[in-house]
Amino acid sequence: MTDLAKFRKLTEIMHKDMDLDRRMYCILTCATAGHAFGFSRAFLLLVNEKTNVLEGKMGVGPTSQEDAESIWSRMSMEDKSLEELLTEYDKMLDIQSMPLYSLVKKFHIPLSEENELLVRCLKEKQAFKVTTASQDKRVSKEFAELLGVEEFVCIPLVVENEAIGVLLADNRYSWRSISEDDIHSLSFFVQHMAVAIKEARLYQRLSENQKKLREMEKxxxxxxxxxxxxxxxxxxxxxxxxxxxxxxxxxxxxxxxxxxxxxxxxxxxxxxxxxxxxxxxxxxxxxxxxxxxxxxxTSKPVFQLKDLNEVVEEISDLIEEELKSKNIKLLCYLSPLPYIRIDEDQIKQVLFNLIQNAIDSMPQGGKLHIKTEREKDFVKMEVTDTGQGIPADIKDEIFSPFFTTKTHGSGLGLSIVKHIAEQHGGRVKLKSRENKETSFIVYLPVPISEN
Amino acid sequence: MYELLVVENEESLRKLYQEELEEEGYGVVCVSSAKEALDKIREGHFHLVVLDIKMPGMDGLELLGKMLGEERKIPVIINSAYPRYKSDFMSWAAEAFIVKSSNLGELKDTIKKVLTKYYPDENKV
The missing domain is CATH 1.10.287 (Helix Hairpins)
Known part of the structure; x- marks a missing residue:
């Protein structure tokens, strides 16, 4: 890539919007486009600062030799400009549908693995070329197998003296060897694009926070x-x-x-x-x-250490007859649980409200599952029905007081459930598939002493 | 005869208290606001105040605060529809706290008890 005008054009396209995925796609497309750098495949890995793991984010290129050949013959006929290639991205639905996505997701390298070449590339802020991956002591066996090539190059994305990720490129399908010139010009390119990635990442984080804020507001x-x-x-x-x-x-x-x-x-x-x-x-x-x-x-709960399963059993005994008369089969899956601090009456109310909703949603009968299990620091209680489900457009509203889809009822049931769960330091989650099933999952915290 | 001052903003409740308490042999004056009550208290011949809390304008607890500043201490019985006011620290300044009920038995008993405690030497009923 010697043509400065082309370079400028690319920067322009790249800055059109702040979308991180789009920017990554830009860089990877350049790395693989025949009239740019022409590598077979290119991958971007970025450092997750929270987990300190170098994670695969995106890969561009064919998935097999046949795929590669058909792409190349098509490309040489169509002779698409970079700009045209990039508009293809905008037509794509999401990055998960990209062919190399499943491979990319497997790149997961903790920064603590200091001997791993990609981690060294990051830490030493230096490009590395590997020619015989299977023999190379710097490359772990797993990684070499994952990539499936002997020769590849990795180049760090450095912004303000901080390495934020790595670009990985190989010639898996052209078998062309990687020259020093290739590495040099690709490094130059990557160096300039790193800023754009960092910027987009910051923007993404900002948007996420904004979204969180909006949710909090709601x-x-x-x-x-x-x-x-x-x-x-x-x-x-x-x-x-x-x-x-x-x-x-x-x-x-x-x-x-x-x-x-x-x-x-x-x-x-x-x-x-x-x-x-x-x-x-x-x-x-x-x-x-x-x-x-x-x-x-004074609806302050009175907490006592208790086995949630006992409460569930007590309630399920109580409702057995009613369920039978309504042609609903009750299935309980209760795993052993640690004692948790609950207000028994309030939790009974929660269960009762959820079960009542489940019954109402299955006028023709069906199955009611009640499941309890521990999940990390929480005890999880899941009430699932095989009723009509909850339409997506009212999912946000169903916990609001007075909201109801029934012809009878106060519309307070779920808001009380939510209120009680929150007073217990927990929360309620809803999972629903229309015409299939609805689950309400109540999470209640396990006291620290039980952890 | 003991003179009672009843502070209650609901007219029909005033009627009820007036009748029932007079029947018990007390002199009863009913007022509808805390402000009126304060004027009456300053006239200075009441032995006991039965006080509602939630009233438009000055509420019962505020009146209770003002009464604490008065020279002559008169015992107060709070008669409220809200049990939760019981935990308000101002309520501690009252002699007793009862929750409003159509059964005036508790109110009457409490009045009797408070009067005997406050005025042990008088024997007026």
Missing amino acids: ELHRAGTLISLGEVAAHLAHEIRNPLVTIGGFARSIYKIAEGNVNEPQIIEKLIKRAKTIIIEIERLESLLSETLDFVH
Whole structure:
């Protein structure tokens, strides 16, 4: 690549947008295009700073000799310019559909493996050429086998004295040997493109953070509706209580007056009976209100160390009959679990709500799976039904208070589930395939002492 | 005769308390706001205040705070629909806390108890 104008053109195309995959594709296409560097295959590996692993990101090139030959004959006929080649990328759906993707994903080299050539390439910020990979002590057997060639070159992507990744290129299908000139010009190119990759990576990270922020915002908004729900309930309860106290109070005084008056026994008796009924009903309402107010305001869980499986078993015993009558088969898969800190009543409520939803989604019957297992620092409880599934467009909404797809029901069930899970330091996940199944997965943390 | 001041913003509840407490032999004055209550308290002849908390304008707890600054201490019984106010530290300044109920038994008993405790030498009922 001596043509500076071509180089400039490429830089221009490359900077058209900030997409990391597109930029990687640009570089790899140049490395493999016949009228640029003309390597058979080229791969980009980037350092994952969180895990300190050099990870394969993308590869461009044929997957077999036949593939290579057909591509080359087509290419020489079509004689596509670089720009045209790059527009092919924009037609591609995602990088996972690229032919070399499955191979690329296997490149996974921890930076701690200091003897591995690619790690040295990174650390020493120096290009290496290997001519006989199977004999070369610098190349691990696994890596040589993965690549399947004897000769290849690796060039570090260095930005501001920091190596962010490695470009790997070989001539697997042309069998042309790699010259010093090839390496030199490719290095020059890679050096200039490294900045573009770093920039795109930063941008990608920024976008991810932004996405997270937006999700958090949504979450907060949802929490906001939950609080206002509490306020509404409290207000309602207060509004109802005062009239209740008055009605009940006067009913009592009627009762007292009538009770003491024995002039017309029959009428008095009727009065007493009625007043008594009023009093009893009102007492019932009052205690209901107290419970509601208590739930709204003091729904702080009371935690106790408990085996979640016991709770599941207790509930499944309770619902067995109902499920049978609705032609639903219950299947429990309970793995041994560590004790976790739960409010038993609240977790029962969670299970109950999830099971109720599952039942409602299978009016024709079906299967209900309840599965528990440990997953790292969490105990996982999964309730799966074989019902109609949840359409993707309402997945975000189903945890919001008052949201419901049923003709009956308050629309509070799942928001309560979520609320309780969060109060336990856990969370709820939804997996659903339309017309197939729906799983709600509740994660509850294992206390540190049990870890 | 003991004089009670009932602070309650609901009119029908005032009627109820008026009737029921007069029947118990107390002199009863009902007011509908904390502000009115403060004026009445400053007139200075009440033995006990029955106080609602949630009221428009100045609420019961604020009134309780103002009463603490008054020279003459009058015992207060909080009568609220909200059990949670019980944990509000201002509520500690009250002599007793009861949750509003159509059964006035608890209120009446508490009134009696507080009066006997505060005015042991008087025997007025």
